[in-house]
Amino acid sequence: xxxxxxxxxxxxxxxxxxxxxxxxxxxxxxxxxxxxxxxxxxxxxxxxxxxxxxxxxxxxxxxxxxxxxxxxxxxxxxxxxxxxxxxxxxxxxxxxxxxxxxxxxxxxxxxxxxxxxxxxxxxxxxxxxxxxxxxxxxxxxxxxxxxxxxxxxxxxxxxxxxxxxxxxxxxxxxxxxxxxxxxxxxxxxxxxxxxxxxxxxxxxxxxxxxxxxxxxxxxxxxxxxxxxxxxxxxxxxxxxxxxxxxxxxxxxxxxxxxxxxxxxxxxxxxxxxxxxxxxxxxxxxxxxxxxxxxxxxxxxxxxxxxxxxxxxxxxxxxxxxxxxxxxxxxxxxxxxxxxxxxxxxxxxxxxxxxxxxxxxxxxxxxxxxxxxxxxxxxxxxxxxxxxxxxxxxxxxxxxxxxxxxxxxxxxxxxxxxxxxxxxxxxxxxxxxxxxxxxxxxxxx
Amino acid sequence: xxxxxxxxxxxxxxxxxxxxxxxxxxxxxxxxxxxxxxxxxxxxxxxxxxxxxxxxxxxxxxxxxxxxxxxxxxxxxxxxxxxxxxxxxxxxxxxxxxxxxxxxxxxxxxxxxxxxxxxxxxxxxxxxxxxxxxxxxxxxxxxxxxxxxxxxxxxxxxxxxxxxxxxxxxxxxxxxxxxxxxxxxxxxxxxxxxxxxxxxxxxxxxxxxxxxxxxxxxxxxxxxxxxxxxxxxxxxxxxxxxxxxxxxxxxxxxxxxxxxxxxxxxxxxxxxxxxxxxxxxxxxxxxxxxxxxxxxxxxxxxxxxxxxxxxxxxxxxxxxxxxxxxxxxx
Numbered sequence: 194x195x196x197x198x199x200x201x202x203x204x205x206x207x208x209x210x211x212x213x214x215x216x217x218x219x220x221x222x223x224x225x226x227x228x229x230x231x232x233x234x235x236x237x238x239x240x241x242x243x244x245x246x247x248x249x250x251x252x253x254x255x256x257x258x259x260x261x262x263x264x265x266x267x268x269x270x271x272x273x274x275x276x277x278x279x280x281x282x283x284x285x286x287x288x289x290x291x292x293x294x295x296x297x298x299x300x301x302x303x304x305x306x307x308x309x310x311x312x313x314x315x316x317x318x319x320x321x322x323x324x325x326x327x328x329x330x331x332x333x334x335x336x337x338x339x340x341x342x343x344x345x346x347x348x349x350x351x352x353x354x355x356x357x358x359x360x361x362x363x364x365x366x367x368x369x370x371x372x373x374x375x376x377x378x379x380x381x382x383x384x385x386x387x388x389x390x391x392x393x394x395x396x397x398x399x400x401x402x403x404x405x406x407x408x409x410x411x412x413x414x415x416x417x418x419x420x421x422x423x424x425x426x427x428x429x430x431x432x433x434x435x436x437x438x439x440x441x442x443x444x445x446x447x448x449x450x451x452x453x454x455x456x457x458x459x460x461x462x463x464x465x466x467x468x469x470x471x472x473x474x475x476x477x478x479x480x481x482x483x484x485x486x487x488x489x490x491x492x493x494x495x496x497x498x499x500x501x502x503x504x505x506x507x508x509x510x511x512x513x514x515x516x517x518x519x520x521x522x523x524x525x526x527x528x529x530x531x532x533x534x535x536x537x538x539x540x541x542x543x544x545x546x547x548x549x550x551x552x553x554x555x556x557x558x559x560x561x562x563x564x565x566x567x568x569x570x571x572x573x574x575x576x577x578x579x580x581x582x583x584x585x586x587x588x589x590x591x592x593x594x595x596x597x598x599x600x601x602x603x604x605x606x607x608x609x610x611x612x613x614x615x616x617x618x619x620x621x622x623x624x625x626x627x628x629x630x631x632x633x634x635x636x637x
Numbered sequence: 638x639x640x641x642x643x644x645x646x647x648x649x650x651x652x653x654x655x656x657x658x659x660x661x662x663x664x665x666x667x668x669x670x671x672x673x674x675x676x677x678x679x680x681x682x683x684x685x686x687x688x689x690x691x692x693x694x695x696x697x698x699x700x701x702x703x704x705x706x707x708x709x710x711x712x713x714x715x716x717x718x719x720x721x722x723x724x725x726x727x728x729x730x731x732x733x734x735x736x737x738x739x740x741x742x743x744x745x746x747x748x749x750x751x752x753x754x755x756x757x758x759x760x761x762x763x764x765x766x767x768x769x770x771x772x773x774x775x776x777x778x779x780x781x782x783x784x785x786x787x788x789x790x791x792x793x794x795x796x797x798x799x800x801x802x803x804x805x806x807x808x809x810x811x812x813x814x815x816x817x818x819x820x821x822x823x824x825x826x827x828x829x830x831x832x833x834x835x836x837x838x839x840x841x842x843x844x845x846x847x848x849x850x851x852x853x854x855x856x857x858x859x860x861x862x863x864x865x866x867x868x869x870x871x872x873x874x875x876x877x878x879x880x881x882x883x884x885x886x887x888x889x890x891x892x893x894x895x896x897x898x899x900x901x902x903x904x905x906x907x908x909x910x911x912x913x914x915x916x917x918x919x920x921x922x923x924x925x926x927x928x929x930x931x932x933x934x935x936x937x938x939x940x941x942x943x944x945x946x947x948x949x950x951x952x953x954x955x956x957x958x959x960x961x962x963x964x965x966x967x
Contacts (some may be wrong), residue, residue, distance in 0.1 A: 391746075399836030402746040402770035402813060407837070471754065472747030518724050520745035520768070 206230075207623070208240035211247040212582060214572050216548030222251065224578040227621035232574055242623075248586055249615055252552045254286025254579030255533065256559040256568050258378070258456055259353070259432060259504035261525070262288070262319070264310060265303070266295025271509040271599045273310035276529070277317040279507070279598035281624035283529040284581035284614040285317055287560065287568045288507075292324040293354040299324035299335035301343035308345035315633035316624045320563060323347040325366045325377060329355050334366060341373045348564045351378035353432055354479075356414060358384050363418060367427035374564060376454075378430040379418055381439070382480065386410035391520060393466040393481040401469060403519065406481045408436040415439050419446035419453050430562055431455040433506050435480040437490035444499045454562050456504035457491050459528055459535035464488075464604060474515045474522030475604050478508070495554060496545040502559040505532045509600030527598050534610040537585055542611060567620075578621035587613040597630060641753040641762040642939055645773040645817040650794065653821055657781050658791045660931070660938035666703065667930065676945050677706035680737040685727070686765070687713040687743040692905060693765050693775075696929070697740050700936035706944075709736070724748060728757035736760045738944055746770035746810075761943045769808045774939060775904055776814035778932040780822055782924050783859045785931075786900050796823030801853050803829040803885060804863030804912055805874075807836050811904045812863060816844050827853055831885065833874045834865075850885055854894040861902040862887050865912045882911060889916040900924050 206225035213219055214232070221236035222229060231238060257280065263271035271279075273290070280288045290307050292298035298307060304321040311319025323340035327333045329352045340347040350370060357363045357379060366377050387410045392398050394405025415431055419442060422429035431443060434455045446453040460478060465485050468476040476482060494500040508525025515522050528535075536555065540546040546554070552572075560569025570576045591605040617625040624631055639647060648656070666672050682701045686694050694710070701708045711731070724743075731739060738761040741749045746768030753762040766772040780795065787798050800819050806812045806828050819826050826844040828835065839846055847853050854860070865885075867878060875881045882888075887901065895901075901913075901923045909915050917923060 394837050396838035396841055399838040399842075400813070402768055402810060405837060472750045473754075513723065516723070516725050518743065518745040518748040518751050520747075 205242060205622070206240040207618070208236065208238060208243045209246045209251070209582065210243060211245065212249050212251045214251045215552050216250055219247070224580070224618060224621050227578055229572065229574055229576050229578050244582070244616065246582055246615070248584065250548050250583045250585055251572055252284070252548065252581050252583060253556040253569055253572055254581055254617065254619065255284045255555045256563065256565060257285050257288040257505050257507070257529065258349070258430070258502055258559045258563060259458075259506045260288040260290055260529065261293070261506070261508045262290045262307070263294065263509055265306065269511050273307060273319060274314040274316070275597060275599040276507070276509070277311060277314045277319060278630055279527070279529040279596060280317040281617045281619070282597045282614060282630065283531070284533050284583060284617050285529060286579040286581075286617065286619045287318040287320060287565055289349055289563055290319050290321045291353045292322050292351060293329060297324050297328050298322065299327050299329070301336065301339040301345075304340050304345040304347050305343045316630075317619065318565070318568065320349070320565060321345045321347055322349045322351050322353070322378065325350045325352045325357050326362065331355060331357055331359055331362065334362070334369065337366070337370055337375065338373065341375060348373070348375050349378050349430070349562075350375055351380065351432065353378065353380045356380050356382040356384060358414070360417060360421065364421050364425060367422055367429065368425045371427055376428040376430050376562065378432050379414065380432050381411045381414035381418065383410040383413050386413075390481070392469050392477070393483050395466065395484060397466045397469055401472070403469070408438050408483070411436055411480055412438040412442060415442050419443070419451060422453060423449065423451045428452045429454070433458050433461065433480055433504065434491070434500060435461045435483050435487065437487045440490050440494040440499055444494070447499065454501040454558070455499070456502040456559070457495055457500045458506045459503060459532045460526055460604060461491055462488060462495070462503075462539040463535050468604070472519050474517065474519050475526070475602055475606075477519060477522050477524050478526050479524040492539055492543070492545055495540060496550070501554065502562065503532065503536055503555050504559065505529050507598070509598055510602050511600060515602050525602065527596070527600050527603050529598065530596055531591060531603065531605050531610060533581075533583060533614065534612045535605070537612045538610055541585070578618050580618045581614060582616040583612055584615050585612045587611065589613070640943065642773050642943065643749045643753050643762060643764045644771050645776045645814040648773070648818060648821060650821050653777070653780070653818060654792060654794060656777055656935065656938045656942060657784060659942060660777075660781055660934040661791060663937045663941065664931070664934040667934070672703050673705055674703060675705045676941055677701070677704040680706050680944055681709065681735055682706040682738045682740065682940065683709045683711050683731050683736045685711045685731065685739050685741045687741070687748070688766070690742050690766065692929070693742060696932040697765060697936050699933050700940060703933070704937055704940055706940070724751065725755070725757055728752055728755065732758035732760070738763060738940065740765050742766045744768055763939060763943065766810055768810065770810050771814045772810040773814045773818070774932070774936050775811050776818040777939070778928055778935040779815055779861065779902060779904070780818055781931045781935050782902065782928050783824070783900070786924070787858055787898070794822040795819060798824045798858045799827070799856055800824050800859045800861065801827045801829060801857040802861045802863065803850060803887070805834045805865045805869065806830050806839070806863070807834045809863050815861070816842055820844070829853055829885065831875055831881075834869070850891065851894065854891060855896065857895055857899050859900050859902060860887070860895060861904070862912045863904070864906060864908055867908070867911065878911060886912050886914065887917045888914040892917050892920065892922065902928060904928070
């Protein structure tokens, strides 16, 4: 019984000993035939591989609502294979692949291609996001229905990277996707207020002489969108919410009973615009890093459920796009492999959220927003074995050279972050075992 | 101070005074027939200019040559830089060529900071103006000019002197460097501008802010007018050129409101008729031409202190140039 196996497949069964399900009392889990076969203390069952999980936490497989896999088009930054490997290493069993590829995922053909590449890779379910408008240009609706009816079964639509700033187009998109229970995920950024924007507009941008990205550019769009969603009775999801003011608007919309959800990235829970003083473009991201007050408001909102989900906005970039002066650097950070550790540091170790809460914000709720029926399920007998085994006691410096993602643009290099993914299971198959990628045999 | 001069905020009071005092001694040279010192003989200084700048570039070049440095002008226009070569590769190239110092002017805020922090090159980095961030040698020459007029003498600072800076503070690297340096030297800085041309968060800067030029003039020892680009009008920073001139421009009537001893400064290039009238620009109180001359002395002092081996505040500071010739030159 060695924890490492030469080859895993869905015929391999696992017995996980003494794991704390959602942080509860230690129990054993038996995984076989793709499902959780049994849960109990001192389980007397035979399994191919036994894992001593003493001290470790079991969570449902994480679901990311916001991932840039870059394929097709920027395979130098990431491919579906490397991106889903990174996802597995981070404990994810499903990711939503954003539409800003080249070509843009604005047709059934492209979303099916991305979906199929995910199936072939086998590390993580890839749920493509469809573009709202043709070419992300904000002029004309893409064929949203065709993308929904394709094999990719798209339900989340977003022009992420760009804002659907035309109010009429946004209203129509919100209305149109109701026909198939879709949701528009808005990248809230008023374009005129953010022309030439380089970082959060505030004390630091003034001193550094970098073009400001004011909070109001995000908040004004969110305010408009929640009102539009209410007016037409649609579902709205707010991407990477980053300011205290945005939290207040979403809180107000929810108090009205409107169907509005929101996500926050790990980096907005941890980092502030003070980091930009180094002019190191590894801190350049959109929306930008905000102030310490914003960080506190975001943590509180995630804790009280105003913010529904943590989403990585994993945005890989090749080295040359970051190894340059700030103004010409690309925006974005990789985040799949550090997300859970950042959430432990900012939410769990601070006492704001317990592991049950982490499961809710990183698995249950994002799965529900994306309407992924097989993910975000309870950890109980008979459920699909989409699980992550996490060691919260681990401490170590982040080493980008060990990443599975093809890119290295992490703001956490050398930073001590708590916790480490020990194993990830996708429908009973280990995609990660003993902290290392398991070889996959392609589609099930 | 460190190996580099990237921000005026990096300068302690002692650093700043050492530079000003050194510049004062080096200024004696300009009156001599032979204006050259051998101090930087055999050292290579690269002027790396990504942005057009005749004045600053010429000023640095004169300073470098007066110190006998080997000078290389690396202009982004017409070089591989304009063909898409990265800042990193340019820096690696200069390193390979043995640059002892790189004087960089760049349109991107923070580019000199990137160079200084990277391991791309090992020489000193001197910021000759980066985007809308800083222009520390301009602030040094401004402080030098103010000291000569308002508190002349080696070792003197600008304690209690009232400096008013008027114009496009939002986009001004001169304003940013000046507020750091002048505050370090004990001066009181007041910015005057329409609210649209002031950065968010300025209330936390170590300065006063006013929207009313006329009320500040009588309480001013040095008045610095900043260039205002006409194109700003198109982005709605102010309605028209004429309205800007009326509300924030310097003219003869306003000059009469200044105290007798007050000077009028401008970092150049001036937009006559916009922020300053010819009457003011050509008056004896205007120090524009003097600032240009002082710029050479101050840049010589910076190069001398960074490359000549003297250590700024964090070591046993040399209060006078250490090696050769300045004493001899007097």
